[in-house]
Amino acid sequence: MSSLIDLHPMSRRAFLGGFAAATALITLHPFAVRANGNAAQAHLRLMETTDIHVNVMPYDYYADKPNDTMGIARTASIIDRIRAEAGNSMLVDNGDLLQGNPMGDYMAYKKGMKAGDLHPVIKAMNVLGYDCGTLGNHEFNYGLDFMFNTLGGANFPIVCANLTKGQLAASPKDDALHFKPYVIVEKMIKDGTGGQAPIKVGFIGFVPPQIMLWDAKNLEGKGQTRDIVEAARAWVPVMKEEGADLVIALSHSGIDGKGLSERMENASLYLAEVEGIDAIFTGHQHLVFPGPKDFVGIEGVDPVKGTLLGKPAVMAGFWGSHMGLIDLLIEKEGKGWRIVDFTCEARPIYHRDENRKVIADVTDKAEVVASVTEEHAATLDYVRTPVGKTSAPLYSYFALVADDPSVQIVSNAQTWYIKDMLKDGPYKDLPVLSAAAPFKAGGRGGADYFTDVAAGDIAIKNVADLYLYPNTMQAVAITGEQVRNWLEMSAGMFNQLKPGEKDQPLINSAFPSYNYDVIDGVTYQIDLSQPAKFDKDGKAVHPEANRIVNLMFDGKPIDPAQKFVVATNNYRAGGGGKFPEIAADKVVFVAPDTNRDVIVRYIIDKGEINPSADGNWSFAPMAGTTAIFESGPKGRQYAAAVKGAKIEEAGDGAEGFARFRLLL
Template structure:
């Protein structure tokens, strides 16, 4: 194994600036330019979390978008390949679901024998060498996933997805895919001589797919802990002759202590002996990148290392290409790493006015590969299904009751009452839990729902509800309803009374876990500490952020039973909400939440999504807080009746800043 942790990686920029070289040499990465006769430069390139974004096109907004698209990432690949003597291309998962093209292919077009999915067509054009699975590969079911990956010209690996119960030894697990592949590649060394090297790739998926896609996987599959699987299979890769071992981890970076079946386990995975480099994903972040993981032991976000080993995470939707460059040296019969750099190279930048500027054009071959499906998707998403009497937008979804969430709750309540009317639960009061999916954050300053009054098309429904979740309902008590809301209130920082312009939003709390529960009214007291941490564990058991919680105009009875309609992710334990898990589920729908919203709009003809202000913040006189939203939010300030919000100038990265007066 290479002793990577003892190295002092150099930056590509410092190497280039220190080289007295010709302009021709400057086109090469320094490792290619300086490699000796017994050395070779190997460039590993990663895409991750593509989510079917082959085209630089936002189907939800129905317009081009220069921040996304594998067709753009493909263009920078050409330049990046040219900078290196030797290269390999991998995909790190979540390629199959995530935009309307994915839904069109799964729900409308289907996969007939001999068909090749457009995202796979694009990958085949680009010559990928290996791929692994992400959690969203399972959203449409196992059979569909296997049909799709069967069209690829490259292998898929996954070491912790099994066909049944786990064996006592991970190496005895019956796996759906090979746990790893070892690619024997002929590489050129510094003298131009060609010599073979064996590079091993091992893949991992978050174990939580068994919660998130229980409908598709229960009784058909099982998952093993990522680190446990790695410790079993990496030695076998060494025994098989792998010179270099690269982990393809569709799992993010988390500084928490190692725990069984950890979702974001890449830091601990990098610590497994024998792994030389690691590609990560799942979190939709960029690594290396300063500030994202400052202060986490074992993470160097500047050099791009996890546990001292080179690592990269390439953003999402094709926004970046992850790069790990290895300077290899032949040590007897084996290759070892003597130096490395890591980078995530973007496809766009923002100018001084914070506007997005594309750095590259489309790669024609990729566009051509998926053009027919792209045009069919456009027809699919433009189909009208009804009208809305008021605009639907999510610019203030994290700070006030919101029309885009309201219509989801209206549709869910309408649906579940029909489904339960002949069951033992027909007389229980129905509540609805829904969260804003497009609320800026890591998605950027344009990542908001914005549907004008008038016609609603399928693209608008997909914009309201991004994921193909299915409807589920749970039966819980009034006390559990309160704790559900206490968990959701983790969206907000602690704001002592009298604070001036304190940051309101907790950047580490995902917006899709900020559930609004309709059917009750309540206030959120920001002067109280949060009751639960992000794992649903009580950190301030005596705290009570949720105040004046009422049902039917009266204080909620902690013992009263309620039906809460939600989605399969939340009902199955997604987000780790206290006491919300599969044992509380009373109804599992055959329909997706999106389909329910479409049916509701069709049934109503014209919907009225006006927010009913069933929740608000408790007044804290003399206290103000700030938050960021999209610049277009300013035009809707006059719509807000339950809160006082004012323009507070510019935010970062193209966002606008607002002040909330408590």
């Protein structure tokens, strides 16, 4: 393989001058060097953004301050740099554009989108000149009309091969689809001599089939989803028949190595098995690939080289944190092109220095910032509007280890709402419980990713901070035994601890915090000497285990047969998180209101709220045992005041986190 070492006898300046004159390229990428002077080879750079979630600006609207870890206004600078380096480049987006921060909510709930309007994220993307995009699951959160009106303003095609308008046909190729399954972009590229040559690059898109559960309210009767791999096997041969030289999968689906299963949510690894697919852009999981931390040890996955079953693949983080890049050395084969070599990387927009401080690696692209100036200002006005007061701080620094005020206020509002909604119906005599989870609990979001609202005025930005997602309220009717198993599933958040041992790691990092439901209206303890009964997919891996102990309702042991109504959201009620026996057949009430709106109404109704946690759950004592967990350093001011848990500081953690010790 050629490399820059081969050029040692020639000075860099001499090489650049001769190379530029010969090829009109200005890059020293090894593939450009190898293709130099060869009309049968070319260097093509493919770039990806994914999971933008309306984060155009490097600004955290929840915290109401700038943030150097986010914003495609920053990612745009990397995109510009790549284009300047390369004679041939293409840019794609992998979905989850329209929801995820208050700007998205402002556009959906306050301003609205009419035909002909341009959404700010689409304005920004039009500035950057994308070649293609696909759908993410969050595109559906505000309804189909909003999605179609918004995406209709894009100056680039949107593709999705597994979203139908109605019931599935006998064959994927007979499905009536909401979007084109693929596009083939015909492009003139510069070959190694600087000459022009045509290439046809095909892009095919996929969305997780689970949107039919997560957004049933918006999709029922209006669409259906097909298995990702099944759709790919049907459409990729058609793309090749139509002359696609390269087929690139835009897969809003993550990487899971547990084996191919029907309607798999994270199917990108098995998408690589489909003959004819040349490269895969992935997303959805908010992780980074290739990279040193994520997806290590999965058969068929090379997290260093960035391959899935040997094929190039990238996952570019989230919120604009990274730009995914696949560099291809391509070679003419007959009338078409084939890949002869590749490299993959995810380029970040920031890094942390030796003191864990965030350092921006790029600046804003002025044209992107200018495109959303009006909406940015309107969003700031929107999120700063007061709706009431709180008599005590609302914070989530210890939401995973003790009953927590940020989760408590959500449960209070949900209970208040559902009791009112069901007061005259057939479920009026059933006791109402409430399930709520901490959404901002550090983890992948970083050391600042916590709710922290001071006592005093509460604004809309604070409510959005308490409840990140535009879920809608739902209620399920279940038994006491199902309540117990719901909590057993939630208790998978924690590692099993050995009694009497010191400073054991507490948190199971593979368990997402949004699946750690606290159920209010009952009291209980969690015995960490027991293994988790269920794995993260709801499978009973230790059926004999019982982490949930002393589960009481109304001061008495819960009756396994007693019926309860549990207030929750559409995600959980529809089967999201794979909690045992919690699915759409248990739903007894579907609200027209979002959980956020319910919280706002509750605060307005009360005027001033008291968010103090009621201490309805705790860990069972374990003599001589301590555990270590990480939280935000700002949590140190609250550690001594946490109810129902003994917490002490334990030094600094990694990547800006603080370490704490839980005394059991």
